[in-house]
Amino acid sequence: MPTDGRGPVDRTSMTLTALAEHEDKAAALLPAEVYDYFAAGAGAETTLHESRTAWEHYRVRPRVLRDVGRVDLPTSLLGAEVSSPVVLAPTAFQGLAHAEGERATARAAAATGSLLALSTRSSTPLEEVAAAGSAPWWFQVYAMRDRDLTLRLVERAVSAGARALVLTGDTPYVGIKRRVTGTRIAIPDDHFLVNLQQHLDPGRADARRAAEQDPTITLEAISWLAEASGLPVLVKGVLRGDEAVACLDAGAAGVVVSNHGGRQLDRAVPSAIALPEVVDAVAGRAPVLVDGGIRSGLDCLVALALGASAVMVGRPVVWGLAAGGEAGVVEALEALRADLTHVMALTGAASLADLDRSLVTATSIWSPL
Numbered sequence: 035m036p037t038d039g040r041g042p043v044d045r046t047s048m049t050l051t052a053l054a055e056h057e058d059k060a061a062a063l064l065p066a067e068v069y070d071y072f073a074a075g076a077g078a079e080t081t082l083h084e085s086r087t088a089w090e091h092y093r094v095r096p097r098v099l100r101d102v103g104r105v106d107l108p109t110s111l112l113g114a115e116v117s118s119p120v121v122l123a124p125t126a127f128q129g130l131a132h133a134e135g136e137r138a139t140a141r142a143a144a145a146t147g148s149l150l151a152l153s154t155r156s157s158t159p160l161e162e163v164a165a166a167g168s169a170p171w172w173f174q175v176y177a178m179r180d181r182d183l184t185l186r187l188v189e190r191a192v193s194a195g196a197r198a199l200v201l202t203g204d205t206p207y208v209g210i211k212r213r214v215t216g217t218r219i220a221i222p223d224d225h226f227l228v229n230l231q232q233h234l235d236p237g238r239a240d241a242r243r244a245a246e247q248d249p250t251i252t253l254e255a256i257s258w259l260a261e262a263s264g265l266p267v268l269v270k271g272v273l274r275g276d277e278a279v280a281c282l283d284a285g286a287a288g289v290v291v292s293n294h295g296g297r298q299l300d301r302a303v304p305s306a307i308a309l310p311e312v313v314d315a316v317a318g319r320a321p322v323l324v325d326g327g328i329r330s331g332l333d334c335l336v337a338l339a340l341g342a343s344a345v346m347v348g349r350p351v352v353w354g355l356a357a358g359g360e361a362g363v364v365e366a367l368e369a370l371r372a373d374l375t376h377v378m379a380l381t382g383a384a385s386l387a388d389l390d391r392s393l394v395t396a397t398s399i400w401s402p403l
């Protein structure tokens with residue numbers, strides 16, 4: 035059994051069955067419409083499905099006879115020191131998953147030394163989330179129709195200690211999910227507007243509309259947010275090399291390769307397939323993170339070997355939270371850490387620096403036009 039910086043990594047006691055069990059438990063515990071809100075993908079859920087399976091189209095080319103008695107996962111992301119390259123993706127309305135919502139998630143991030151990305155649409159005021167855990171955190175920004183509201187929120191995130199902004203670029207309108215649309219879930223105002231209440235005049239009739247994502251924002255929003263906040267801005271939702279370069283040229287400090295966990299444009303390319311193109315185009319200018327369907331150490335290993343600086347996980351955190359609050363999120367993050375440590379050892383990699391593209395090969399079903 036390999037050790038990491040904290041001691042032996044006993045994979046047998048923390049297997050990935052934890053992740054599957056969490057989802058089963060969440061499905062049993064949550065009202066069906068809440069479970070469906072978290073689980074759903076857009077359209078026919080083709081991209082939701084492929085987000086996961088696309089990672090399996092890569093095969094590993096391990097090195098042999100390397101010293102893997104100790105495997106190290108700590109890394110640094112835009113100046114934040116973290117214990118592993120697994121980052122908590124921004125996911126909205128965690129108060130629907132567990133009464134402690136984002137507070138429990140923040141404590142779990144702190145307990146595991148992980149970086150947390152907090153959603154604009156958190157169910158808990160951002161200051162309370164920041165106070166709940168000592169982990170470094172980034173604030174995910176939905177630029178809202180009311181730009182002033184957006185700025186007020188960003189200013190509060192800066193004051194509360196956010197280390198970077200993550201501007202989501204793939205959600206001019208919320209993707210249509212067949213499981214959710216119609217009579218299913220309508221997010222109540224006490225979740226949707228929780229971060230905004232203090233800025234809204236009581237009884238403001240157009241509050242929901244003002245808080246909607248602004249579909250007219252352009253690349254200029256990157257420098258607008260960077261100048262207003264003094265923070266680095268990453269753009270999330272990038273699936274093409276040329277778009278990544280355009281974001282960096284417009285002032286982005288990094289990009290997140292993402293199709294929003296299959297929740298926005300159905301039949302969007304899986305992140306696993308888009309990642310190498312983006313990494314090549316970015317050419318080391320800035321960190322490239324990736325998310326979508328990452329459920330195992332092998333998925334993490336493939337992403338890191340393809341050139342990602344870190345991976346983000348969305349639903350595994352939500353299911354852990356629903357299943358067990360803070361302890362459930364810790365369990366999910368530790369399961370991924372233990373599994374990544376194990377597969378790195380079997381690949382002959384003792385540190386993240388040992389992960390490079392020579393370690394993976396693509397099977398052929400995804401080919402360029």
Ligand SMILES: Cc1cc2nc3c(=O)[nH]c(=O)nc-3n(C[C@H](O)[C@H](O)[C@H](O)COP(=O)(O)O)c2cc1C
Pocket residue numbers: 071072073085123124125126153154155174202270292293294295296297325326327328346347348349350352
């Ligand atoms: C329930 C749910 C809510 C989400 N809310 C947000 C959000 O508020 N902002 C955002 O940028 N992305 C949001 N995402 C997308 C995640 O940040 C991430 O891209 C996605 O979940 C990764 O895929 P995975 O769930 O397969 O790990 C959400 C995803 C889910 C499942």
Ligand SMILES: CCCCCCC(=O)C(=O)O
Pocket residue numbers: 126155205208221294297
């Ligand atoms: C019902 C409003 C959803 C806001 C966006 C949250 C999100 O990004 C997601 O659900 O996905």
